[in-house]
Amino acid sequence: MAKTFFKQLKKDLKNKEEHKKAFYFLFLFIAFFTFFYLIFSTLFYTYIIYFYGYVSSVILKLIFNIPNSFIFDNINYLSLITVSNIKEPIIISFLCSGIIEFCLLASAILASKGIDLKKRIIGFLFTIPVVVFFNIFRIVLTILLIVTSSLAIAEFMHGFLFRIFLIIIVIGFYYFWFKYSYKW
Helix, strand or coil: CHHHHHHHHHHHHHCHHHHHHHHHHHHHHHHHHHHHHHHHHHHCHHHHHHHHHHHHHHHHHHCCCCCEEEEEECCCCEEEEEECCCCCCEEECHHHCCHHHHHHHHHHHHHCCCCCHHHHHHHHHHHHHHHHHHHHHHHHHHHHHHHHCCHHHHHHHHHHHHHHHHHHHHHHHHHHHHHHHHHC
8 A cells, every 4th residue: 555655656746737736735725724824813813712711611510510710811812711629720822722723624625626616615614613622622621631630641631632633633534524525
């Protein structure tokens, strides 16, 4: 399988038409990414951070029975969740927002030239709940680790979950979407 991949890659690298397709994809990807990143990190950022903080706080109370209070810092645009047995508040900031993951995934889907526009729009629309669900899952799991284990373990898992989330959601979702959209 790897031999076939590298054989095809070598063939594609010599093909000028494949170069054009790759540069076209890259151009569209960068254009979409820039557009989405600017829109979501400026116009919707405070709403996104507020949403994740509020929903995480509610989930911690209702599902895990962890008493907490939610505060939104309007000056620094941060969501803060305070739990009684933890000294410092848990801060939900830009990297917790899922904006980067959404922009990467949405841009890759919309830039995929060989797939019908309707399928790309459907993939784009599915991106929203997928990123929101997994991001809430990641935030709540990290908070549970902070509450129930040592800070060192929680800090390690926070970084690990961020990287895994980025890889699994962006690459995994795109792979399955592309595979099924191409056949569909």
